[in-house]
Amino acid sequence: MKLPDFTYAAPTDLRGAISLLAADPAARALAGGQSLIPVLAFRLGAPSMLVDLSNIADLDKIEVNNARLRIGAMARWAAVAESPLVHTHHPLLRAAISHVAHYQVRNRGTIGGSLAHADPAAELAAVALACDATIIAQGPQGQRRIAVADFFCGALTTALTPAELVIALELPCMPTDLRWGFAEFARRRGDFALAGAVVHFSLDAAGAIINPHIAGIGASDRPRRLTAPETVLAGQAPSLAILRAAADVATAETDAADDLHGSAAYRRSLAGTMVLRALADACAITLP
């Protein structure tokens, strides 16, 4: 459908954008438009004004400071995936982005838009959760740092207050010896995943798993950390049996619901399989 009517502004500074949003509760931010424009085309939203963030300088910077990778909200998927800093300091994020949407969408969509949109199947949300990321937001009251665990409140719902913008995502740089894995299943390449998993952990001198982190994609109503399989893995040497045990508890911990794409039982089972595949990937274990 044609989009509903709205006015348009493209401020060149962040304060200008925030005051436009604060002055009109029905105004919405426009980043890459790859989620918002479809929402408008389906007439699922009717904002009075779109405040385009594209002309704000420096909102797309990618930098590393004090062993933390900071990615500006307006950094587009393609730029993040191609960034040498991301290549060096966050291979897991880079791998995850190759599963986000399609070529053309990755040339426009931004990381800030993805976080703010909060789709339960967004790969970035799961990476952020698994990596203890921090979201930096700015609103009329100033700047604040939000731990990712407090950011996603439900499907398409975040802790952002009205007129507050995501300005950056901060991830701890990955130590080079961190083991990591990624797996997802989608019906067609580029579609949102029916389920997926992000995992990472370290191995101690004796070869046992320490500090395992696991997050699920798509199977629940929101991006979720899966703590039950983490508990199963901690202190164990990687083996097919222990990976299977972790995947089984991941299935049990996933609170999927029936939907158009499959039953809750199918989604839970798929979520467990994705945890198994991501772990096998991280351990370089070939699944039979």
Add this chain to the structure above:
Amino acid sequence: MPTLPIDCTVNGAATHLDVAPRTILADALRQDLGLTGTHVGCAHGSCGACTILLDGAAVRSCLMLAVQAAGHAITTIEGLSNPDALTPLQAAFRKHGALQCGFCTPGMIVTAHALLSANPDADADTIRDMLSGNLCRCTGYISIIEAVLDARAAYQEARA
């Protein structure tokens, strides 16, 4: 809503447009500029028929407002052809029968052009991945992949 004036470059020509904020770029190209080679299959980002180049990068012109083109260079399928001869991608699509109804073809060719310009050595897997955002209801895709593989030679030569 009142229209907004914008200046951009379309297929190399400086272009002025007056567009309503809600007008998507695909509609402005087709209706205001008569560039009907850009097709609108779904108008919500699913099919890829509306793919254009924005400063050289392949994007969906139904997921951009026309006002957002201000200050940028747009290339449409018309800008990727010439009146004298078939381009390498056009010739390869013809040779392999990579189209039936032709509705998806402009989006396929614009996307393939962006891909081969950046990566003239792309293998079949990469081509499939990069074209995954372009739907075709007719061909079954195999002939399209073969055509793009065939067109690589011209892009490899252009690079050399």
